[in-house]
Amino acid sequence: MRRAILATVASASVMLGGVFGIGSAQASQVNGPQPTVNQPDGCPTTTEYSVYNSLSSFVRDASKTVYGQPGVTLSISAASGTTFSGTVGGSGSFSIDAIVADAKIGVDSSITKSKTTTVTLGGSWTVPSNQSLGWLALGSQGYKMNWSMGHYSGTCVWSQTGSGTALLPALAPVIGHS
Amino acid sequence: MIRRLAGIVGTASLVVAAAGCTSHQANPSPATRSGTASASAVPLPNPSPSNLPVGSKVLIQRDGSGNATVDLTTLAAGQNSVSIHWVCVGKGNLNLVAAGKVVLGGGCADSSADATIDGGTVPIATAKSLSWQIQTAAPNKWRLIVTAG
Numbered sequence: 277m278r279r280a281i282l283a284t285v286a287s288a289s290v291m292l293g294g295v296f297g298i299g300s301a302q303a304s305q306v307n308g309p310q311p312t313v314n315q316p317d318g319c320p321t322t323t324e325y326s327v328y329n330s331l332s333s334f335v336r337d338a339s340k341t342v343y344g345q346p347g348v349t350l351s352i353s354a355a356s357g358t359t360f361s362g363t364v365g366g367s368g369s370f371s372i373d374a375i376v377a378d379a380k381i382g383v384d385s386s387i388t389k390s391k392t393t394t395v396t397l398g399g400s401w402t403v404p405s406n407q408s409l410g411w412l413a414l415g416s417q418g419y420k421m422n423w424s425m426g427h428y429s430g431t432c433v434w435s436q437t438g439s440g441t442a443l444l445p446a447l448a449p450v451i452g453h454s
Numbered sequence: 455m456i457r458r459l460a461g462i463v464g465t466a467s468l469v470v471a472a473a474g475c476t477s478h479q480a481n482p483s484p485a486t487r488s489g490t491a492s493a494s495a496v497p498l499p500n501p502s503p504s505n506l507p508v509g510s511k512v513l514i515q516r517d518g519s520g521n522a523t524v525d526l527t528t529l530a531a532g533q534n535s536v537s538i539h540w541v542c543v544g545k546g547n548l549n550l551v552a553a554g555k556v557v558l559g560g561g562c563a564d565s566s567a568d569a570t571i572d573g574g575t576v577p578i579a580t581a582k583s584l585s586w587q588i589q590t591a592a593p594n595k596w597r598l599i600v601t602a603g
Binding site: 337338339340341342343344345347348349350351352353354355357358359398409414 | 499503539547555556557558559560561562563564567568570571572573574575576577580
C-alpha cells in the first residue's frame with residue numbers, strides 16, 4: 277500500500293492495456309498479405325515508439341527522497357526552482373524525449389520529463405511501525421508505463437529494438453510518503 | 455492498492471510557503487568541524503530548518519565529503535530526541551548508520567542549487583546507538599546540523 281500527500285487533488289485516470297504510438301493500420305500491415313502486393317510503397321523504416329499499460333502513480337525522484345526507520349520523523353524541504361525528474365529505463369539505445377512525446381499523446385498531455393517547483397515545498401512525516409524503512413519525497417502524481425521501440429523493414433516486418441519502463445511526472449510537485 | 459490523500463493527513467504535515475520566503479538563519483555559533491575533507495569551496499545550502507523551535511540547541515554542525523563519524527553520545531545526553539538536517543551533493547545516497555543499521559538517509563542531488571534539505575528527528579529512547587556513521591560516496595559533499603530541544 278502506498279500513500280501520497282497531495283497539495284492538489286489529483287484526478288488522474290487509470291489506463292490499462294492501451295497501446296499507443298503504433299496505429300492499428302500499421303499493425304494490420306504486419307499481419308496482412310504480401311506487403312509487396314498490398315503495400316507497394318513499403319513501410320516507413322524510421323524508429324517508432326509506443327507506450328502501454330500506463331497506470332496512475334506517485335512519481336518521486338530518488339535524489340529528492342529521505343528515508344528512515346520506524347519512529348523517525350522525516351522532513352524534506354525543496355526551495356523554489358528545484359527540479360525533479362522521472363525515470364526511464366530499459367534496453368536498447370532509446371530516446372527519453374521520444375518516449376515522453378509518445379506518452380503525451382497517448383496517455384496524458386501533462387506528462388513531462390521533469391518538473392520544477394515554483395514555491396518552497398516542505399513536509400514532515402513519522403514513519404509508522406509497520407514500515408521497515410519509510411520514505412518522504414518530492415515528486416508528483418504521474419504515470420508508470422511500459423514502452424517499446426522498433427522499426428519496420430521495407431517489407432513491413434516489425435522488429436523490436438528496445439523496451440523498458442518509464443515513471444513520468446504529470447501534475448504539480450508535491451511531497452509524498454510511503 | 456494506491457491511496458492518495460489530499461491536504462494534511464494523519465501524522466503528516468505539509469508546508470507550502472510563498473516563493474522567496476525561504477529563511478536562511480544564522481546559526482548560533484556551533485562548533486564546526488570538517489569531515490574527511492573540507493567542502494568549504496562548495497556552496498552548499500544551509501541545512502538549518504527555517505522553523506527551528508525556539509530554544510533549540512545546536513549540538514554539532516559539520517561540512518565534509520565521503521564517510522565520517524558523528525558521535526552524539528555525550529552531546530545528546532539528557533535529550534528526548536535529536537534532529538539532524540543535511541544537504542548532500544553528488545551521486546547516490548547519504549546514509550546515517552547506527553549499530554549497523556540505517557537510521558535515516560536520503561538521496562544526493564546533482565548540484566547544490568538543486569539540493570533538498572533532508573532531515574529526521576530521532577527519539578533517543580529508541581536509538582540503539584548515538585554514534586552514527588555517515589556513509590556516502592567519497593566525492594559527495596555534505597553539510598549537516600544536529601539540534602536538540
